[in-house]
Amino acid sequence: MAIIQDMMPAFELFQPASVNDALALVNRHGKDAWVMGGGMDSLDWFKDRAKKPKVVVDLGQIKELRGIRQQGDGVEIGAMTTLTQVATNSLIQSRYGLLAQAARKVATPQIRNQGTIGGNVSQDTRCWYYRAGMPCYRAGGNICYADTPTAMNREHCLFEADRCVAVSPSDTAPALIALDAKFVIRNSKGERVIDAEDFFVGPKVDIKRMTVLKPGDLLTAIRIPGTWAGARFYFEKLSDREAWDFALVNVASAMIVEGGTIKQAHVVVGGVANRPLRLKPVEDSLRGERVSEETAELAGQTAIWGAKPLNHNHYKVSLMKNLVKRSVRGVKV
């Protein structure tokens, strides 16, 4: 079992100054290369000695990966933009308040000053069995230690378990999915842009990864279209502590409401599945309905349909139901 030793194993450190240099490095070193953003996830792994990469490519020196720019009717956020910059940017605050709220809820001010939006969405799961270096399915083994008759799985998933029951820990990911964001990925073959929803993969498809990023890929930017700018947003995160904690459940919703009737809705929940879960049945049930207590109640009930709690996380069912309900009522608009 991994023990925090505060002494990282040796690795070769590269700090490229451009995306092209970074791509050349990750291409050259392939699976041996570890791409590091702000280091908030990576350094945990290294200090626990649970991951021992030979090469670390630190993206911190690449200026083109930083900053928030207006692009058409939307914005483009560089992957290395810090969470503080996202949370305090006036453009994000005025047009995409949902993302600003989500970024403000991540961990602590110190971590937000260092942690990046790219790192926040790409971070690995926080299942404590896995993070402790146990040889679970996700780590290449044959067992999920969090899903046994004696497992402590209070923080684990309600949906889409497939051998692994870990959850996506990101706060900004549900907000980005709700805003229809696009993720820009570059590798030596070129650039591809994918929907935020498709960026995340569950264990059904690939049990060893949380995202579509493969060795050689770099997440360079996140683009948010103008579609949802200024919509009615709601973000709420529930965790054991107010700060420096991961969400037990979080919810991000974006709604276009006209005359008290919901025209369009996106509702995404984090902390309940291996990936941020977009609740399409809830969205369908909301479309054309008036914002009311009954609509909110129905949305909450619909949200938890099919939930399969583990031994110690039954509480998440009612937590999720109530968060979705509140996201419709829009208490915190």
Place this chain on the structure above:
Amino acid sequence: MEWFRWERNPWGQEILIGLSWDLIWVAVAAGALLIAAHALLCYWRWRGAGAGTISETLLKRLPEKILRHSVASRLFHWVLAASVLTLLLTAFLPIWGIKFPWVTAHWIAGLVLTAAIIFHTVHASLWKGLGLIWINSQDLSDGWLVVKQALGSTGPAPGKPGKNPLENKLFHHVVAIATLATIITGLIMMAKVDTPWWKRNPYILSDDTWGIIYVTHGVGSVALITFIMAHFYFAARPEKRWITLSMLRGWISRECYLDHYDESRWPVAAGASRDAAASVAKQSEAEGL
């Protein structure tokens, strides 16, 4: 290249996780070598070897079509083929980097294969007779003569086989061993899946025992790659086409029967054959073959 995959468990012990997937390539290479060796041998040794002449009298004693595979046997073969291919594709494509949700398809195909094998065991034991697939002393002595002939010896020619030649019996047995190893271990692995009848519990076995189960499952699966490559190759060879086709339509021609089989070892009673041929013809008509 490594033979096994190892990990360190929470108590700091090295535990066996499974077979190294490098061995997939060993299996592919073994299959390719086998195919190449056989193809070369065919080219050098058996080139130009044609069928002997069959007398008209012999032919007239038999119906035109001789039943070789009953509907039940063919159905079993194709269910087995579909399930094994599904199992191999769902197992190995994700390892080769083609990612898709494979687990459900994999275990359902495993259950279909298990059911097919239970059916086959009962059908073969009670209806067909196990003697058809046992290797007997005559098979062995004929097999030895075949090997000698292939190596250039000019001794006596081997006799014709019964319904199942030695190579078919050997292939059946090695595939049976690999398949049984895979499905038995696969069924044990179902303990790690929640079902309406039981909750998953990986702690029913120790890490070491699970390691052995995963290695056995891997060895059986990887061996099946080689066997299936060989099976595809033989099924596609021009001189074997008549037997491949018989797995579709059920019958072989009386010329093929007389040319390839020993009547005394696979007797086809004239009346019975006519009945069989009539039933095959009727069935083929119905199937549009």
